[in-house]
Amino acid sequence: MKIREKLMESNSGTMAGHYATKKWLPLIVLASSVFYGCESGAEQDVKTEALASVACATKDNLSKSIEGNPELKWSQLYAACEAEIKAYQQSDPVGYSWFSNAANGFSGTPLVILKSLPAIAPEIWGKPEDNFSKFGLFADPANPNRVLPRGLGIASTEGRPLDDNKKPTGEIDYAKPSLYITTFSCGACHSARVNVNGDYHIIEGAPNTKFDVRSWRQAFIDTRKSYLTPDKIGTQEAPGSTTKAILAFIDAQPPGYFAKGLPLLPEKDEAAIDAQQRAYVKAGIITILNTVAAGVKGSDWMVKLQLREGGNYGYAGHSPALAGNSSGQSDGSGDLLAQLIASTASQNPDLTEEAFLASPQPAIPPFATVTDAPSVWNQQARAAAQWDGSVSMGFWRNIAAQLPIVGIPSKVDLNNTHIVDKFLTHLPAAPYPFNVDLKKAVKGEALFKENCADCHSPKNSRPYWEMYTDFNRAKVLNEDARNLFLAAFTASCHDKEFSYTDAQGQTIKPCTMDGEKIIRDTTVAEKQGYMASVLDGIWARAPYLHNGSVPTLRHLLVPHERPATFLRGTDGYDQDAVGWLWNVKDKKKIAKSDTPTLMTYNTASDGLSNMGHDKDIRINGKSYRLDWSGKDSEDDLLSLLEYMKTL
Numbered sequence: 333m334k335i336r337e338k339l340m341e342s343n344s345g346t347m348a349g350h351y352a353t354k355k356w357l358p359l360i361v362l363a364s365s366v367f368y369g370c371e372s373g374a375e376q377d378v379k380t381e382a383l384a385s386v387a388c389a390t391k392d393n394l395s396k397s398i399e400g401n402p403e404l405k406w407s408q409l410y411a412a413c414e415a416e417i418k419a420y421q422q423s424d425p426v427g428y429s430w431f432s433n434a435a436n437g438f439s440g441t442p443l444v445i446l447k448s449l450p451a452i453a454p455e456i457w458g459k460p461e462d463n464f465s466k467f468g469l470f471a472d473p474a475n476p477n478r479v480l481p482r483g484l485g486i487a488s489t490e491g492r493p494l495d496d497n498k499k500p501t502g503e504i505d506y507a508k509p510s511l512y513i514t515t516f517s518c519g520a521c522h523s524a525r526v527n528v529n530g531d532y533h534i535i536e537g538a539p540n541t542k543f544d545v546r547s548w549r550q551a552f553i554d555t556r557k558s559y560l561t562p563d564k565i566g567t568q569e570a571p572g573s574t575t576k577a578i579l580a581f582i583d584a585q586p587p588g589y590f591a592k593g594l595p596l597l598p599e600k601d602e603a604a605i606d607a608q609q610r611a612y613v614k615a616g617i618i619t620i621l622n623t624v625a626a627g628v629k630g631s632d633w634m635v636k637l638q639l640r641e642g643g644n645y646g647y648a649g650h651s652p653a654l655a656g657n658s659s660g661q662s663d664g665s666g667d668l669l670a671q672l673i674a675s676t677a678s679q680n681p682d683l684t685e686e687a688f689l690a691s692p693q694p695a696i697p698p699f700a701t702v703t704d705a706p707s708v709w710n711q712q713a714r715a716a717a718q719w720d721g722s723v724s725m726g727f728w729r730n731i732a733a734q735l736p737i738v739g740i741p742s743k744v745d746l747n748n749t750h751i752v753d754k755f756l757t758h759l760p761a762a763p764y765p766f767n768v769d770l771k772k773a774v775k776g777e778a779l780f781k782e783n784c785a786d787c788h789s790p791k792n793s794r795p796y797w798e799m800y801t802d803f804n805r806a807k808v809l810n811e812d813a814r815n816l817f818l819a820a821f822t823a824s825c826h827d828k829e830f831s832y833t834d835a836q837g838q839t840i841k842p843c844t845m846d847g848e849k850i851i852r853d854t855t856v857a858e859k860q861g862y863m864a865s866v867l868d869g870i871w872a873r874a875p876y877l878h879n880g881s882v883p884t885l886r887h888l889l890v891p892h893e894r895p896a897t898f899l900r901g902t903d904g905y906d907q908d909a910v911g912w913l914w915n916v917k918d919k920k921k922i923a924k925s926d927t928p929t930l931m932t933y934n935t936a937s938d939g940l941s942n943m944g945h946d947k948d949i950r951i952n953g954k955s956y957r958l959d960w961s962g963k964d965s966e967d968d969l970l971s972l973l974e975y976m977k978t979l
Contacts, residue, residue, distance in 0.1 A: 388413035388760070391978050395774045406768035409978070413763035417536065420760055427755025429595065430748055431536075432519040433472065434503050435485030437738030437745045440515030441552075442620055443486055444582060444590050444613040447479065451581040452574060453559055456551050458928075467551075468542035468659060468901065468929040470525060473534060478593030483520025483543070486512055486594060492747060500747045503595040506605060511612045516737045518730075518752050521545065521705045524872060527903045527925070528765050535762045537709035538872040541660030541880075541912060542901050544929040546667075550655035552628045553635065560625040568618050575617055582610055627739070630675035633688060637670050637696070640689050644670070644697050651700055652937040658702075659901035659929040661880055663939075664718070665808045665817075666701040668736045672820050675739060695812040700939035701805040704880035707873050709759040712835065713866045715793035719878040720806050721863045722854045726753040727842045731824050732817075741823035750832035750840075757835035761869030764977040766907050776975025779968055783957045787864040795854075795861030798951065801877050801944025806860040814855055821850050867979050874911035875900065881935050881942035884911030885973055889960040891946035896936065901929040910973050 386408045390397045398404055421428040450457040450464070458466035463481050472482035480486065486504070489512075493505035504512070524538035559574045566572030571579070588602035590609050597605060613620060635654060638645045644666045645651040673695065677688045703719055715721070717729030730749045738744050787796065795806070809817070825843035834840050854860055862878050875898075876882040883898040886909035897916055904913040904922065913922055916932055923930055935942040948957050960969040 386412050388416045388763070394770060394777045394975070394978065398770055398774055404770060406764075406770055406978070410763045410765065413760065417760050417762070420758065421536070424755050427751055428536075430503070431517070431752045431755050432474070432482060432523065433478070433485055433517050433595070434748055434752075435487035435513070435515045435517060435745070436734040436748055437515060437740075437743045438487050438489055438491055438513065439738050439740045439743035440487075440513040441624060442609075442613055443479070443512045443514050444609050445578065445620060445624065446484075446514045447590060448578045448581045449555060452577040453555055456554050456558075465926075466928050467548050468540060468544055469520065470532075472593075473532075475593045479590060480514065482523055483517050483540070484514055485517035486514055487745070488512055492745070500751075504597075506597060506601065509608060509612075512609055516545075518708070518733070521733075522708045525903050526765060526872070526905055528905075532903070533765050535869075535872050537756065537759050538707050538762060538869065539660055539705035541705075541874070542903060542927070542929050543660060543705075544656065544658050544901075544931075545662050546658040547655045547929070549631050550635070552624075553632045556625050556628040556632065560621055560628070565618060565621045565625070571618070575621060578617065578621075579614060582614065630671070630678040630739075633678045633685060634667075634670045634674035636685070636689055637674050637693065638666070642698060644700050647938060650938050652702060652934070652940055656929075657931055659931050661702055661704050661900075663701050664703050664732070664736075665805070665813070666697060668732070668820075669695050669697075669813055669816060671736055671739075672816055695810065695816050697804070697808050697810070697813070699804045700937070701808040702879050702939045703805055704875065704878065707761070707869055708756050709761045710866070710868050711753070711756045712758055713790040713868070714863075715791040716852070716863065719862050720854055720860065721793050721795055722809065722852050724849055724852055725842075726756065727840065728821060728850050729753075731821050735820060735824050741820060742826045744824040744826070746825065746827060746830050746843075747832075750834070750842075754832075754835050761979075762872050763869075764871045766905070766977075768977050769974050770978075772971050773975040773978055775968075776971035776973065779972045780975050784867070786954070786956070787951070788867045790866050792864060794863070795859065796864055797861035798949055799862065799944045800946075801862060802879055802881065802939060802941040803860070804939040805878055806854070806862060807857075809851075809855050811855055814851060814853065817851055818847070822846065867976065870979050871910055871977050875914075875933075876911070877942070877944065879940055881933070881940055883914035883933075884909035885976055886910060886969070888945060889958070889969060889972065891959055892961055894935075894942045894946075896942075897932050897934050900931050900933050901927055903927075910977060 386404070388409065390404070390412070391409045447460075450460040450462070454460075458464065463469075463471065464484065465481065469481040469483055472478055488504050488508070488510040490505065490508050490510040492500040493502050493508070495501050521540055521543060522537055524535040524540045525532045525542075526535060564572040564574040566575050588606045591597060591602040591606040594602070594605065637643055638654070640646050644663070645654060673693055674688075677683055706719070711726050717723040717726060718732070723729045723732055727749055730753050731744065734744050734749060735741065797803075797806070825845075828843045829841075830843050831839055831841045852859070870885070874884060876885065876888045880900070882888045882894055884906055887894045895914070895916075898914040899916055899919060899922060900912075900914075902913040902922055902925075904925065905911075906913055919930070919932070934940060945958055948955065948959055950956070960972065
């Protein structure tokens with residue numbers, strides 16, 4: 333549905349109405365749009381008259397647009413595209429809010445406990461006032477006083493408030509007393525920031541290349557080892573040192589502290605909800621801490637399973653590290669396989685850790701299958717999900733992301749699954765926030781159409797083995813692994829009667845699906861490879877290739893310049909090479925800025941190779957240029973790079 337049509341819709345319904353009246357919702361104000369970094373002084377203000385004749389889609393055919401309007405500036409196109417994104421967010425405020433901050437399910441760490449951890453273990457979690465920025469998370473600019481940063485969702489253990497048709501009317505039912513828990517929302521991994529002349533600009537739907545989810549996991553493991561031992565938890569009659577420290581922190585906080593910025597909660601009610609949550613935790617703190625410790629046991633076993641000799645990260649000197657080495661990355665499939673196996677095994681009271689780690693696990697691949705977090709906007713242009721196209725539709729893509737976050741299949745929130753899926757279907761890609769030489773880009777447009785557009789076309793589901801990129805991720809699933817995923821995904825769709833209406837108006841009953849409709853069979857070589865998705869917003873999707881092994885677009889197109897090591901976890905931008913600041917020679921300088929998860933990526937490690945997409949190729953009788961090396965090609969290369977900024 334086009335944005336203009338969506339804005340014409342009535343904003344009826346309890347939840348939509350509530351969200352639409354929130355004062356922080358973005359407004360569509362074209363006259364005051366400011367373009368960052370293009371021009372200076374008075375030229376920064378884009379006049380309403382100029383914008384009225386420019387639409388974001390104007391950039392889709394630059395040569396024709398420039399021919400019709402030789403004075404067209406990128407600042408105009410940028411402002412029009414930004415306005416389109418804001419209009420889209422306003423047309424679906426529920427989807428936008430749930431994507432940003434709604435918990436993915438109803439199992440997690442109690443809110444009050446999570447907020448207390450930095451006070452008792454700042455060496456692990458950072459200081460309380462840092463609000464978990466140590467892991468690459470940041471405050472939500474739309475709700476800066478929120479008790480948690482963007483991407484840490486909050487939910488009730490009692491589920492969502494529902495109407496008579498079992499549709500959610502909000503995120504939390506404040507009239508129903510319950511314990512509030514925290515778990516990640518989609519916005520943790522898929523909301524990024526770019527530093528534009530000292531100002532942070534939020535990129536909705538882009539990969540958060542600073543967020544280190546494995547360090548988050550390791551923080552719980554370290555906390556369990558050092559602070560959640562039986563003696564430090566103690567008993568209700570004789571609380572241990574950790575319990576005492578948490579209780580002291582809770583009592584020291586001002587009224588309303590644990591309820592700031594909760595969804596749709598009036599400020600006048602924050603103190604009451606805060607007091608309720610404190611009371612729940614204080615009354616059951618021993619049980620709560622023991623439960624958290626028991627849950628983290630599964631994560632501990634998971635990591636040890638991966639690191640054991642022969643495990644997917646068990647090759648000393650060759651396997652990449654886990655925590656502290658995963659800014660913007662994870663091993664979506666390899667990590668989840670280990671998690672599913674370890675979490676189930678750790679609940680068996682008769683199974684020792686030693687026996688578990690000695691047992692064969694044929695579903696675990698014997699190699700690392702590292703992948704970058706992808707962009708998630710404009711899903712209607714994607715034929716399938718995941719880098720290899722192994723997940724058949726957006727709903728199951730979200731299940732695949734929610735399950736490792738929530739941990740318990742029956743606690744996955746199916747309403748969240750489809751609300752976010754629908755929001756992402758037509759979410760526009762973010763426009764490039766710096767200047768673009770449109771005349772140079774016009775030349776690049778012709779080169780792109782000739783050499784790139786055929787493969788990177790909408791709805792192209794073909795896996796390309798011919799690129800010869802690192803193949804570990806493409807062959808991650810054997811029969812045992814696929815069957816394990818199918819069982820877990822099916823269990824996560826735990827209500828056979830659950831249905832929803834998708835963005836095309838069709839009624840979908842996902843929990844009745846099975847087999848290929850959930851996960852495609854990629855266990856055989858002829859079905860393995862990586863999809864060539866559309867390149868919308870490609871500037872914000874660095875580093876490149878499925879494993880993030882190439883720092884900039886220039887390095888992708890000039891293969892012999894690809895560095896063996898480079899930096900990840902930065903938000904400064906290399907406008908010439910088109911990608912995040914990357915040069916290891918600048919590490920000390922970059923480290924002085926806001927880069928808590930700065931790391932050095934080593935392409936010699938297993939699964940991190942930067943090979944592939946590095947030789948000219950012929951497909952279906954047509955030749956395509958992939959290598960733009962050489963002095964004679966420099967002008968064409970720069971034109972192509974300039975055009976790709978506009979995508």
